[in-house]
Amino acid sequence: xxxxxxxLFVFAASFVVGYxxxxxxxxxxxxxxxxxxxxxxxxxxxxxxxIFSVELGFYQKLLGMTAVIMATFNVxxxxxxxxxxLRLFKKKTPLP
Amino acid sequence: MNTWPSLLIDLLIIxxxxxxISLFYRPKQARTGNLMAACAIxxxxxxxxxxxxxxxxALIVIAVVLGGGTGWLVARAVNMIQIPAMVAFQHGxxxxxxxxxxxxxxxxASSIPTSVVGEVSGFLGLILGAATFSGSMxxxxxxxxxxxxxxxxxxxxxxxxxxIALAVVLVAVITGLSGDPAYPLVVLIGLSMVLGVVFSxxxxxxxxxxxxxxxxxxxxxxxxxxxxxxxxxxxVACGATVAASGSILTHVMCRAINRGLTKVFVGIQQQESxxxxxLFFEAPASEGAESEPVVGGSPTEDGFGRALGAAxxxxxxxxxxxxxxALAQAQFKVVELAQALERMGKEVRFAIxxxxxxxxxxxxxxxxxxxxxxxxxxxxxxxNPEFKEVDLALVVGACDVVNPAAIDSEGTPLSGMPVLMAxxxxxxxxxxxxxxxxxxxxxxxxxxxxxxxxxxxxxxxTVSRLLEAx
Numbered sequence: 001x002x003x004x005x006x007x008l009f010v011f012a013a014s015f016v017v018g019y020x021x022x023x024x025x026x027x028x029x030x031x032x033x034x035x036x037x038x039x040x041x042x043x044x045x046x047x048x049x050x051i052f053s054v055e056l057g058f059y060q061k062l063l064g065m066t067a068v069i070m071a072t073f074n075v076x077x078x079x080x081x082x083x084x085x086l087r088l089f090k091k092k093t094p095l096p
Numbered sequence: 097m098n099t100w101p102s103l104l105i106d107l108l109i110i111x112x113x114x115x116x117i118s119l120f121y122r123p124k125q126a127r128t129g130n131l132m133a134a135c136a137i138x139x140x141x142x143x144x145x146x147x148x149x150x151x152x153x154a155l156i157v158i159a160v161v162l163g164g165g166t167g168w169l170v171a172r173a174v175n176m177i178q179i180p181a182m183v184a185f186q187h188g189x190x191x192x193x194x195x196x197x198x199x200x201x202x203x204x205a206s207s208i209p210t211s212v213v214g215e216v217s218g219f220l221g222l223i224l225g226a227a228t229f230s231g232s233m234x235x236x237x238x239x240x241x242x243x244x245x246x247x248x249x250x251x252x253x254x255x256x257x258x259x260i261a262l263a264v265v266l267v268a269v270i271t272g273l274s275g276d277p278a279y280p281l282v283v284l285i286g287l288s289m290v291l292g293v294v295f296s297x298x299x300x301x302x303x304x305x306x307x308x309x310x311x312x313x314x315x316x317x318x319x320x321x322x323x324x325x326x327x328x329x330x331x332v333a334c335g336a337t338v339a340a341s342g343s344i345l346t347h348v349m350c351r352a353i354n355r356g357l358t359k360v361f362v363g364i365q366q367q368e369s370x371x372x373x374x375l376f377f378e379a380p381a382s383e384g385a386e387s388e389p390v391v392g393g394s395p396t397e398d399g400f401g402r403a404l405g406a407a408x409x410x411x412x413x414x415x416x417x418x419x420x421x422a423l424a425q426a427q428f429k430v431v432e433l434a435q436a437l438e439r440m441g442k443e444v445r446f447a448i449x450x451x452x453x454x455x456x457x458x459x460x461x462x463x464x465x466x467x468x469x470x471x472x473x474x475x476x477x478x479x480n481p482e483f484k485e486v487d488l489a490l491v492v493g494a495c496d497v498v499n500p501a502a503i504d505s506e507g508t509p510l511s512g513m514p515v516l517m518a519x520x521x522x523x524x525x526x527x528x529x530x531x532x533x534x535x536x537x538x539x540x541x542x543x544x545x546x547x548x549x550x551x552x553x554x555x556x557x558t559v560s561r562l563l564e565a566x
Contacts, residue, residue: 003327004213010329011320011336017114018337022344025120027450027475030345030457033120034312035183036130037341040113041190041316043137043334046144047197047326049156053148060200061152065159067196072163073170074189079134080171081182086130088176088464089123091471 032085039078045071103329105143110333112136117337123470140330176465177422180308180455181240187311188232194318195225195288199281201325206277214325219268221321222281223288228314230292235307238300239454247300260291299360302419302496302535306349306360308455313342345456352450354502354513403549404565406523410487413437413444414479416516418452420493420528422462426556430492431466433563440566445472447479447516449497480517489521491542493555495534501541509536524548527558 025033048067056064113136119129150156174182198221205215237243250256264287271280299307316338323331350357407413415434421427434444446468452459460473483489491498498518502510518524519542526543530552533539543550551558 004211004324007324007327007329007332010332011324014110014333014336015340018117018340019344021114021117022120022337022341025117027348027448027457028460028470028473029120029123029126030348031179031183031453031455031461032126032130032457033117033341034309034345034456035179035186036116036120036133037338038183038186038190038312038315040133040137040334041312041319041338042186042193043140043331044190044193044197044319044322045137046140046328047201047322047331048193049141049144049150050148050326050328051197051200052150052152052156054204055151060203061155063196063200065155067193067200068156068159069163069166070189070196071193072160073167074163074186074193075137075167076164077167077171077182077189078186079130079137080168081174081179082130083127084171085176085179085461085464086123086127088461089126089470090464091124091469 029086029089032082035078035082035085039075039082042071042074042078045075102143102147105139106329106333109136109140109143109330112139113334114337117341137334176461178240179461180304180453180458181236183455184232184236184239184308184311187308187315188229188236190315191225191227191229191232191318193225194315194322195222195229195285197322198222198225198325199285201322202281203278205325210325214327215272217321217324219272219284221318221325222285223264223268223291224314224318224321226285226288227292227295228311228318230289231296231307232292232311232315234293234296235299235304235311239304239308245300247303248297250294250298253294253298257291257294260287260294263287264291295361302353302451303360304454305451305456305458306346306353306357309342309345309349310357311342313339313346316340316342349451349456352514354510399549399551400561400565403525403551404562406488406525406549407437407490407562407566408440410437410523411442412486413442413488413490414483414486414518414521415444415446416489416491416494416498416518417446417448417459417463418492418494418497419454419459420495421555422453422459422493424493424529424555426492426527426559427462427466429556429559429563431463431468433490433559433566434468436563436566445474445479447476447518448473449476449494449516452494452497476514476516483517483520486521487523489518489524491518491524491526491528492559493528495528495540496536496538497534498542499534499536499538499540501538505538508538510538518542519545519548522547526550526552527555528552529554 048071051064113133116129116132119125198218202218238245267284271277271284316335320332320335323335437444448459498516499510500519502513502515531543542548
């Protein structure tokens with residue numbers, strides 16, 4: 001039960017801290033921000049590999065693998081595309 | 097798992113990714129921030145691999161290589177216009193992972209005693225994950241133009257939605273009480289997916305930024321609930337942060353479009369039939385002349401010459417891009433035009449409305465891709481006071497966001513929505529496809545003002561011609 005309380009506390013604290021941090025991000029960067037938080041939400045990859053920490057039946061293995069594939073797709077794709085976008089934001093040298 | 101070292105590692109990881117987010121205040125540092133967040137996830141992944149014994153490590157490696165490889169390839173291949181569709185698709189991928197994990201854990205939990213809260217979280221993770229998945233697929237299809245972009249409204253749509261939601265709750269309760277949950281859970285997943293589809297098909301067009309932000313929040317929540325059932329702090333912390341981010345973006349988008357969340361999702365605005373009631377803005381032209389729309393006509397030579405003259409004479413120019421510019425693939429030409437004007441010694445900036453584009457901040461990315469200095473991309477609130485001193489406002493593919501009816505009329509879907517004050521500039525040149533109203537369906541009185549020069553037709557052609565003539 002104490003574990004559960006800790007988790008609820010972690011949830012509330014992260015929500016509040018996240019809220020304050022993110023509300024200061026300028027609209028200029030909202031698209032990369034969403035793309036990055038989208039990649040972060042793929043931490044479900046931890047849960048997906050944890051499925052494999054006990055012995056599994058065939059279907060569970062299949063489901064677990066699908067979950068891992070989807071989560072890695074999300075995490076890698078998300079960070080790579082965010083990086084590509086952020087590279088576009090640059091300051092130009094003044095025109096001649 | 098609850099030893100002090102592991103708690104410390106988790107805390108460090110959380111700090112790393114919060115630090116990454118806090119670097120998103122400035123474009124220059126944001127890349128480092130993104131890298132930090134990626135490292136945080138990588139560290140968390142490695143920590144989990146080291147802490148737990150695994151059956152079938154080979155399967156995990158195969159899955160990681162497959163998923164990571166495809167993710168990398170797809171992320172390299174998409175262009176900036178496709179970003180919203182890609183992000184929506186990834187929300188969906190996160191949703192799949194969340195509901196599959198919840199499913200496996202719930203089936204497993206049925207044989208061992210689990211706390212009620214844990215089980216309820218599992219159900220929430222499953223329902224939210226499945227609904228996020230199907231809703232995101234619809235959103236992604238719409239954004240990628242594979243599905244009709246227009247909102248689809250079923251007969252008694254809200255009632256259907258309510259009925260399905262109730263069915264989901266009912267099945268969830270029955271499943272929770274039954275001994276063998278595997279099959280009822282499959283039904284529950286199916287129902288939740290139907291819920292997601294019915295929910296998102298009704299939203300379309302300019303409301304897409306809200307839908308995509310909302311799905312961002314639900315994907316985060318699903319991850320957090322998943323974290324509660326598997327008792328993993330990192331999942332809970334990251335999920336909650338993402339949920340916060342999605343909520344903020346949803347709120348920002350709703351405010352920018354001046355509608356409450358429920359209004360967007362219930363879709364009231366479609367049945368609008370009330371005539372706009374102008375308070376102090378007089379439409380100058382007579383009624384008869386107005387009712388003949390010039391659809392897709394090429395710009396008249398007279399208008400073109402006047403626009404050219406206005407561009408030559410102007411000292412300060414503000415370009416107002418809308419999603420129409422992206423649709424016409426005109427952003428590169430527009431930027432060339434802006435650079436040509438700058439070489440002529442004029443000051444050129446871009447005014448960015450929060451909902452320009454198909455996801456929050458999308459227009460900034462499109463223009464950054466077309467090589468615009470980000471310091472020239474100015475937010476609405478900062479640039480609005482300056483329109484009075486501007487000689488030329490160049491509107492490219494934008495309608496609702498420059499519609500003065502939002503300020504001075506009552507009872508329209510636009511009323512009260514913050515808009516860019518293009519009508520305060522000395523001259524306005526509009527390069528839109530036609531003079532049809534934008535997504536809101538409200539006529540734009542800006543087109544009928546004396547100082548406005550309308551160049552209807554394909555924006556890319558119009559802008560190219562302007563560029564050559566300069």
